[in-house]
Amino acid sequence: MRLGDAPIGAAFLALAVAVLWHIRDFPPAPGQPYGPALFPGLIAAGLALASVLLMVSAWRPGVQTSEGQAAGGEGDVRAEAPRWLPFITTVGALVGYVALVDRLGFIITAFLMLCSQFAAYRVRPALIVPVAAVSTLLVHAAFYKLLRVPLPWGLLSGWTW
Amino acid sequence: MEALAAAFQMVFSVQTLVVMVLASLFGLFVGAVPGLTATMATALLVPITFFLPPIPAIAAMVTATAMAIFAGDIPGCLVRIPGTPASAAYVDETYRMTVKGHAETALGVSLVFSVIGGLFGTLVLILAAPALAAAALQFSSFEYFWLVLLGLTCAVFVSGDAPLKGMITLFLGLLLGCVGLENPAAHPRFTFDLPDLLSGVSLIPAMIGLFAMIGLFAVSEVLRFSLDANPLAPVSRQVGSVFRGMGAMMRRYPVQTLRGSSLGTVIGALPGAGADMAAWMSYAISRRFSREPEKFGTGHPEGLVEAGAANNSALAGAWIPALVFGIPGDSITAIVIGVLYMKNLNPGPTIFINNPSSIYAVFLLFIIANLLMLPLGWLCIKVAARLLRTPRNLLMPVILLFCVVGAFAINNSPFDLWILVAAGLLGWFLETHGFPIAPAILGMLLGTMLEEHFIRSMIKADGNLIAFVERPIAAGLALLVLVVWGVSAWLGWRRRRAIT
Secondary structure, eight states, rough: OOOHHHHHHHHHHHHHHHHHGGGGOOOOTTSSOTTTTHHHHHHHHHHHHHHHHHHHHHHHHHHHHHHHHTTTTTTTTGGGEEEEEEEEEEEHHHHHHHHHHHOOHHHHHHHHHHHHHHHHOOOOOHHHHHHHHHHHHHHIIIIIIIIIOOOOGGGGGGGOO | OOHHHHHHHHHHHHHHHHHHHHHHHHHHHHHHHOOOOHHHHHHHHHHHHSSSSHHHHHHHHHHHHHHHHHHHHHHHHSSSSSSSSSGGGGHHHHHHHHHHHHHHHHHHHHHHHHHHHHHHHHHHHHHHHHHHHHHHOOOOHHHHHHHHHHHHHHHHHHHOOOOHEEEEEHHHHHHHHHHOOOTTTOOOOOOOOOOTTOOOOOOOHHIIIIIHHHHHHHHHHHHHHHHHHHHHOOOOOOOOOSSTTTHHHHHHHHHHHHEOOOOOHHHHHHOOHHHHHHHHHHHHHHHHHHGGGGGTTSHHHHHHHHHHHOOOOOOOHHHHHHHHSSSOOHHHHHEEEEHHHTTOOOOOOHHHOOHHHHHHHHHHHHHHHHHHHHHHHHHHHHHHHHHHTTTTTHHHHHHHHHHHHHHHHHHTOHHHHHHHHHHHHHHHHHHHHHOOSSHHHHHHHHHHHHHHHHHHHHHHHHTTTGGGGTTTTHHHHHHHHHHHHHHHHHHHHHHHHOOO
């Protein structure tokens, strides 16, 4: 599913307007006329202008192709439906990791993430659990022990090493 | 002299040399595995450099990227899949050479001319950077304002065919750079009452998200595709002596070597465009000026000589603006600058005076990294067949785990993980809709600098915009900005007319 340039332009225009609206309340810098609102204001104005131009170019047929070609054309292979599955599993694994890592701890979460990813990439079933376990423990050893990154222990708090 | 001696001491320490060899192997591996890029190698190195002293940290990044850009040529040559985007320009050429039975010549040209290009770029870096820095010492906020604006302008117009979309991502990046307390009145801008955002959007997690995640998403698509078909055709081709005939190549194509290296260095130094752009342009130019253009695409080494030298020289070229002005020349140096700040090696003209030994050390590292490429690159070619059989479906999930742990390790902040996720999704959305990513990164990185110099100039000039162009160098830079805008607008208009 790819969106056209017109709705994307409209969304960015809305963002620019929201920024312009929001910065009205910024206080001035003490003792000088150029406060914290000036720079984001100019940027938002620029974004608004560029968004409008993008929408206009999307409506004018000749121009659209020039920007459209740069994007890989309308028949872009990335738009095909089956490609969504690996994308969703990757994002799902990522979001799942971030949401769970504090509660379950690094070792359990990373192990589960790797298992699910290996399964999604059709790794041979016999390999999934051992490779996931070894990789998790290696990453843990490298970052927690060697680099002293405080990866959370979560459920395993009683059995730290 | 004393500084040079100190630099030698720093570079030729056991730790630095061990780091360089390990980083080389890492870079060669990343480069040779299709889908992993040199930028991703740098992003993955960041959490590790965090725990190294400054010079070994820089050594790791310089060596890994140089190796990765060369190694990207290997799978292109053997199985027709470029290892990094920088090798995509001539992948058909090298593959044809392999089919004709000249794999060793193709790989030899890749290796030898990568080294020559890399050394040429390093030479320009050594000569140009200190001179530029001396000039930059006279710069006031006006010159810096125009310089940053010029960098951002180049990023929009040089990096892609869609300048309007580049402009939008640039503005998005600049807005993201506005988040936090760092502004004229120290007012918490766009923080949504989240204390984690007071210091701004963490740059490194955002960059890992934008670059590495896009790579992963892209690879996961390719992976699915290649799993359905035929994973990777086994490489059983024998590679003979790689260095045979290279002297003849050098004698036969001196102009091409020089032209490719020079263009590569310049493209690298321009913000927003890096090794891949350098390779594409050099290959096109080589064909345009060749005496036998009809041979291009049939397994002819000429374009490979020029483009192979260009993409490696671009790496060193990108360091020129990065070291002198803190303006990255490509996406790799964008990450490197973040690391330099973390290491208290803030880039800028004063570093050449206050810390010359570190600068000399960087120069030395570039020379060593490129020389190291000869033996290690040769070794890599020898084991290439094995490397290419690395099961990517096992590799990708582990790299994802590295991204996540790396983003966390910078500040030990769980919030940074959400920045990683958000940046990954944003980057993926922008990429699939034809919006270039580099301007967004540059905007985030340079936004604070642009605002600071803009506000300072406005205060100095008391709102009088004429003052922005009163000093000669400032006026010259302003003119350059206008020229880039004008030329791009004219090119766009011409293309539009050609279509209708």
